[in-house]
Amino acid sequence: MDMQKTAREIGLFETGINLSKVCNSADVIQKVGASMPLPDEDIANRVPQIAAWLHGFGKSKYMFLTPEIALIEEMTKLSNQEEVIIAIPCDLEGEAKERLRNNLPRGIEVTILEEPYFPQSFFPGNGLMVVCGYSAGGRPMVLPDTYRMVEHYSGFLGKKMFISYKELETAARYDGWLEVSQQRLSTKWRRES
Amino acid sequence: MSNAIAIKTNEVQSPKSKSKKFNLLDKLSNNASLILIAIMFIAGSVLSLCLDIPVKSVMESYSYDVLVILIVMELFTNLIAETGIMQLLAIKIAELSKGQKRLCLMMFGGMMFLISSCLNNITAVMIILPVVFVLLKTLEVDRKYVCVFFATILALSNTGGAASPVGDFPAIVIMTSGITSFISYLTHAFPLFALTSIVLITVWGMRVKREQDDGAVRSLAVSTLKSQYKNIEIRFDVLRLLAVVFVGMFLAWSFVPQDVIPPEVIAILGYAVAMVICSIKKIKVRQLMDLKSVLTIASFLFFAQVISQTGLLNLVAAYLQNNIHNPKLLVMAIMVITSLIAGVFSAGPAAAAMMPVIVEICKGPLGAQLDWIAVAYAAAICAGSSFFMWSATAGFILSGKVNSAEIEEEGGGKILWGVGQYLKYGFVNYTIQLSIALAVMGMIL
Numbered sequence: 161m162d163m164q165k166t167a168r169e170i171g172l173f174e175t176g177i178n179l180s181k182v183c184n185s186a187d188v189i190q191k192v193g194a195s196m197p198l199p200d201e202d203i204a205n206r207v208p209q210i211a212a213w214l215h216g217f218g219k220s221k222y223m224f225l226t227p228e229i230a231l232i233e234e235m236t237k238l239s240n241q242e243e244v245i246i247a248i249p250c251d252l253e254g255e256a257k258e259r260l261r262n263n264l265p266r267g268i269e270v271t272i273l274e275e276p277y278f279p280q281s282f283f284p285g286n287g288l289m290v291v292c293g294y295s296a297g298g299r300p301m302v303l304p305d306t307y308r309m310v311e312h313y314s315g316f317l318g319k320k321m322f323i324s325y326k327e328l329e330t331a332a333r334y335d336g337w338l339e340v341s342q343q344r345l346s347t348k349w350r351r352e353s
Numbered sequence: 354m355s356n357a358i359a360i361k362t363n364e365v366q367s368p369k370s371k372s373k374k375f376n377l378l379d380k381l382s383n384n385a386s387l388i389l390i391a392i393m394f395i396a397g398s399v400l401s402l403c404l405d406i407p408v409k410s411v412m413e414s415y416s417y418d419v420l421v422i423l424i425v426m427e428l429f430t431n432l433i434a435e436t437g438i439m440q441l442l443a444i445k446i447a448e449l450s451k452g453q454k455r456l457c458l459m460m461f462g463g464m465m466f467l468i469s470s471c472l473n474n475i476t477a478v479m480i481i482l483p484v485v486f487v488l489l490k491t492l493e494v495d496r497k498y499v500c501v502f503f504a505t506i507l508a509l510s511n512t513g514g515a516a517s518p519v520g521d522f523p524a525i526v527i528m529t530s531g532i533t534s535f536i537s538y539l540t541h542a543f544p545l546f547a548l549t550s551i552v553l554i555t556v557w558g559m560r561v562k563r564e565q566d567d568g569a570v571r572s573l574a575v576s577t578l579k580s581q582y583k584n585i586e587i588r589f590d591v592l593r594l595l596a597v598v599f600v601g602m603f604l605a606w607s608f609v610p611q612d613v614i615p616p617e618v619i620a621i622l623g624y625a626v627a628m629v630i631c632s633i634k635k636i637k638v639r640q641l642m643d644l645k646s647v648l649t650i651a652s653f654l655f656f657a658q659v660i661s662q663t664g665l666l667n668l669v670a671a672y673l674q675n676n677i678h679n680p681k682l683l684v685m686a687i688m689v690i691t692s693l694i695a696g697v698f699s700a701g702p703a704a705a706a707m708m709p710v711i712v713e714i715c716k717g718p719l720g721a722q723l724d725w726i727a728v729a730y731a732a733a734i735c736a737g738s739s740f741f742m743w744s745a746t747a748g749f750i751l752s753g754k755v756n757s758a759e760i761e762e763e764g765g766g767k768i769l770w771g772v773g774q775y776l777k778y779g780f781v782n783y784t785i786q787l788s789i790a791l792a793v794m795g796m797i798l
Contacts, residue, residue, distance in 0.1 A: 161491055161493055161570065161573075161574075162490070166491070166577050166581075169581060170577070170580045170581055174580045175577070175580075178573055178576040178577055178580060179573065181572070181573075181576065182569035182570075182572055182573050184569075185567050185569030185570070186567075187566055187567060187569050187570050188569045188570060188573060191493075191570065192573075229580070229583070229584070255483055255486075259483070259487075259581055259582070262437075262582075262584070262585045262586075263581060263582060263583065263584045263585060264584060265584055266584060266586075
């Protein structure tokens, strides 16, 4: 069961919500627990908070480096004036790309941007970049293609938000995840305790 | 440095020249079906010229109608697929089965039978497969399950195709041959193939062990699948209209005499209306079809027509009738022969080659049982086309898709499903289908 692959297609939050329903199972812990941190049970409740937090920045364009369907759906409930750009890795399988294109949330303008292309009219004044992963002892960890895209789109000088679907207290690095330099990110979302 | 480059160049050139022959063989094997098409057309033309049969007279009785219906049904299936209904059905099945492997197999098999009976089975398989792959990858299936699952799907796409007169090529040939009517074929064939499908589903379903886990992984697999398709748009508005058109076509095929409006004209009219509806409703009208399979069938129809005009098939039919006096045994013998031909040469050529023999035999003492003979013939072709991977219309396409989906076992090994893996399952499929068909014909005729 390759949940990292699934996350590339539906985003870490949607994957996390699905996992949170079964994460007490020994089978799931054994099969998924080694490849990514299991989410908190209340992850579904945090998604609206994160959407509201992002909406609070008052930008008109949001560029996601992972296809966070759950998060974008929550954003549509807050406003339909915004535009969402989902950057997809150049090495995403053709069928997964097609599925993702057909699975875009409705009620808001969502466009797909294939790496290595750059978005049109996306400036620090109107745009915001969203990077999702998990945090390990405060260190932002992302999937390899997200890492690559963070580097590729590092020329964007606006806000780059890091949102973790799981905050670990220890600096644990899961197989296949990479740490993003803090300098590449401007703001981190922190869970209200 | 330059030396190093020179040496490397030599190394590369040497195997390149050796592999030229292999490349040629590779190219030939990759284009085997195209070469076969060319051979059939050329051989047919040469034969007709040698035997002084004008090609024009061969073409006058050529079954264009079969090709027209085949193409139109494939295009019609494309329109239905664009509404997104098949993905929705597949996801509902995954949800209802709760990811239980046995139930998944049984329900997807049942779905395959029903869809194939109305629409083109290759297109139906193609649309359902992406959903199936997503589910199987998350369910963590083993090699045996993949073999059983796709062997069932392949067999049921064949039984579905034979269950209605427009489901697959052999059934279309039978309908257009005039030995039975649309409605007679449907009422006789559907129950038989539905029964065969139930037996196949039960037999293969019982081969899948019940899961001994807490169900969490299966639940995760289903919820992941739902997430991957949660925002797809199902165009029920278009689907309703297309269903009305399809029912209209079905009724026209059933009740309008073939000499008033031929079935292929009904198919074209129906597709034209459906196309207009989709254009107005802004649905993509994809005019994609598998031209290779159409050409294969066209070439075999041509060759069979030439052979038919030589009178050879009449001799075969007469020989069988003279040597097997019991009409019931005669039908059964023809069923076995047809099924083996279908197994070895695939369904399309077998249907084209054996049809003239069947038509001849129908003129004999079995003339009163035309509807059942048509069904017996279809059942034999259906059984034969489940025998080997290459026999089925959708066989190689399905195999290619399964292998490129890269389904992995728990240990990480890639699961392959090809000719070798299908062999024993194909034999079981063939035996079950032919046994049921022979038993039913033995009782009825």
